[in-house]
Amino acid sequence: MTAEASMPAWQGRKWQLLTQEASLSAQSIGIGLSYLRKANSDHPGLYYGGFFNYSIGLERLMKLTLLVDERIREGKFPESTDFKKAYGHDLAKLLLAIHRVRQDVDPVDLRWEYPAGPLAGIAIDNLADFAKFDRYHGLDTLTAAPKVKDIDPIARWYKEVGGPILQGRPVRYLEVDSARVEFLNVAIGSAAIMRGVGEDGSVVETIGGAYLKSRDSEYIAKHGTFLCAAIARYVADVLLALFWKGCAAGVDELPVFSEFFAQLMNSDSTLKGRKSFYIR
Known part of the structure; x- marks a missing residue:
């Protein structure tokens, strides 16, 4: 008997690797959400950094959830080559698999629904394309690489996700802003050059x-970031439910996943009010 075989499962290599994956995905999601919340036209790097870190973190979280699900159902983790070929970096395909896994866990252990309406699907399509190829948009455009899209990922997000968000604003805000714009142009416009x-x-x-x-x-930053946080919360909720399912099935190498995703497991109002999602 090896030294590892004689120790408790939670001290073994698989527990350590699962812990590392949970920590990595939680940190990446937190960094990505924090960047997206602060992003604006003056700091485009925050958009790219936000998309990059969030899409990587969400992908890792979904793959971790699917790994844990198969470990519980089949008694072993899937073969690496088959798993990679099945999903790649396709967030939309991974999300469909998460929906299926969610149907097989105890509803009592679930707290959060997938965001209602079509906007969440539009956001996932944007992020899935970014994860697969749009993250190279700048380099591909500069080098005239084939199959490069005409629209920048930031502009696409602003149009496809930001547009519907702006359309949903209360009218009273727009009325106040109209008066403010007129004041600014009269009071400052003649004395300033704006480009x-x-x-x-x-x-x-x-x-x-x-x-x-x-x-x-x-x-857009406030409500777009909340949308991304709600999607990640939904996936993390499935992983947390799988922890309890695994415990009931005697799978004892699973770490307590709730310790890593506590910053996501909050109400809509709390997530909307956050400007930072870093884990400290």
Whole structure:
């Protein structure tokens, strides 16, 4: 008998690897959400850093969930080559697998639903494309690589995800802003030169226009980040439910996953109010 075989399962190599994967995915998601929450046209790197870290973290979280599910059902982890070929970096395909796994856990152990409405699916499509190839958009465009998309990932997110978010704003905010824009253009516009480009590629040439872009960026950042957080919360909820299913089945090498994803397991209002999702 080896030294590892004689020790408790929670001290073994598999427990350690599962712990590392949970920590990695939680940290990546937290960094990605924090960047997306602060992103604006003045700091495009925060968008790319947000998409990059969040998509990697979400992919790892979903793959970890599927690994744990198969370990419980089949008594072993899947073969690496088959698992990689089955999913690759396809977040949309992985999410469909998570939906199926969720149907087989005890509903009592589940707390969070997948975000309602079509916008979550649009966000996943954006993020899935980013994970597969859009993360190289800048390099591919500069080098004239084949199959490069015409639209930048930031502009696409701003249009496809941000557009519906902006359309859902209460009218009262727009009425107040109209008066503020007029004041800014009159009070400051004649004494300032404004040159800028918004996330959608539009040119900003007035102080009032800059204010409107900043306002829109902040609103999209708040609600777009919440949408991403709610998707990650949904997946983490399935993993946490699998922990209890595994315990009941005698699978004792599973770490307590709730310790890694506590920052996500909060109400909608709490997640919307957050500007940082780092794990400290």
